[in-house]
Amino acid sequence: MNIKNVVVAGGGVLGSQIAFQSAFCGFNVTIWLRSEGSIGRTKPKLERLRDIYLNTLEQMKTDKSAYCRGFSDKEDLTIDEIDELKECTIKAYDGIKLTTSYEDAAADADLVIEAIAEDPEQKISFYQELAKHLPEKTILVTNSSTMLPSSFAKYTGRPEKYLALHFANSIWSNNTAEIMGHSETQQEYYDEVVKFAEDINMVPLKLKKEQPGYILNSMLVPFLSAAEALLANDVADHETIDKTWILATGAPIGPFRILDIVGLTTAYNIVIMNPEAGDKNTTPGKIAALLKEKIDEGKTGINAGEGFYKYT
């Protein structure tokens, strides 16, 4: 099969980025949304993405450090090539269709990318309704960060053509896509999704089997938890912990700057999943208390201007 028509379900932060990037790379893109209200909220996101792409591309003409890997494999683009990419941006913006109709969205879809809320009930009802309208050929992927494809496969009507394609935020610069099947996913559809990821300038990161947290979060969560534990148990301050990691591993930033980027609310939601977090004498309890205090002060991370560090 040759993927041409892509449907993105959901117009949130990631949904709008996935749709925009796919359109930018020449795919016919439709965003399916639950309501007219969602359409109203998605349009300004697409406008903002268009402006980010256009401005960044323009900047690349004079400043090579502005280069984003999602725009092109080639780091050193000519002015003409950059102008072509600006045209692709305008075409992408003009070409994306928005619909609330399952029929319209599903009609000739080669690939549906589900990027709706992380709520199992919403996902199940979406899959069940979608299944009524999808043609036989359609591959269906989920961008879910926290749920496993095996939990939903049976609701899709096409378990063999269902898998996970998981993006990072700001996909035009953080261009990774973790690709993960479940036990019934057929290799040929997995391979199609790998190819699609490459075609939209992502670096495909292939998982051979299901893994909660994929590859990245399987490492990031224990790493960040260990750093949080050192702070919560008052072993060292956050600057010292970051400095230790940076000096020892050559990393550009340490765990507390990563936490500011991830967001303290996300970190808090992860730690409170631990049953021990209810007891303030345990390490998870101390971590939860420490994060909650910062969240209550509005210091939720880089997007709020302050987390563990201040950002101006």
Add this chain to the structure above:
Amino acid sequence: MNIKNVVVAGGGVLGSQIAFQSAFCGFNVTIWLRSEGSIGRTKPKLERLRDIYLNTLEQMKTDKSAYCRGFSDKEDLTIDEIDELKECTIKAYDGIKLTTSYEDAAADADLVIEAIAEDPEQKISFYQELAKHLPEKTILVTNSSTMLPSSFAKYTGRPEKYLALHFANSIWSNNTAEIMGHSETQQEYYDEVVKFAEDINMVPLKLKKEQPGYILNSMLVPFLSAAEALLANDVADHETIDKTWILATGAPIGPFRILDIVGLTTAYNIVIMNPEAGDKNTTPGKIAALLKEKIDEGKTGINAGEGFYKYT
């Protein structure tokens, strides 16, 4: 107090480096060794260090990337300044005394740095014998990676002047020093050790309380274990796992290259401390089996020319 006379106990990889770096920075250094045989094994290590320092410094005259943080705070040294450091290197090499005598070593020691084998019995008998000879003033630190100062304080005769000062390998370039007291360590001696670390061009990383693994290994061990688990459970190959970490965090290398640097034997010794490692159906058991297979093939890491990756 003003530290001038430094005794390093042990002439192993780290002991010889600590002694050399301290002498390079102008301290009077004596290496205490258990036997004449140890003296014979330590001398070539000091010669090798002298040559590394001299060659690297010479290289810095034409190649700024050769700069090592342990040589000087200043990155951009003049030829004259480099030549001065080369003189310090020769003076260091010529000035280091080696002895097997507790009396000679202890006589006027301001600071004793214990860097003998990671064997509690050897450490205890060393501390007990040393205590008979040390003057009141002497501060005593351990470079132990895996043991806590509180385990040994009572054998030192000076628990208030005893703490940990933990170095990284290749201290002239990896110039971090984790500093960790136990509950009875007095602040003034802790502060003296911090100052000493700075005086030998280390970045002091201050721990406020005892922590097994200090700061670095408290984060590195769970991080590397998580990466090993992904490989051992066949979720992804090691290149994909490294690529994921590098792309997502901007780190220069991923966990499997770090493991090659740490050495697979060390990684194996850590995982087999887990009681589950005996059962091949558990994740620690699978990790142990995977590491053992590589170790048996001689692929123990970068020093062997091959670990997870090949090095030429």
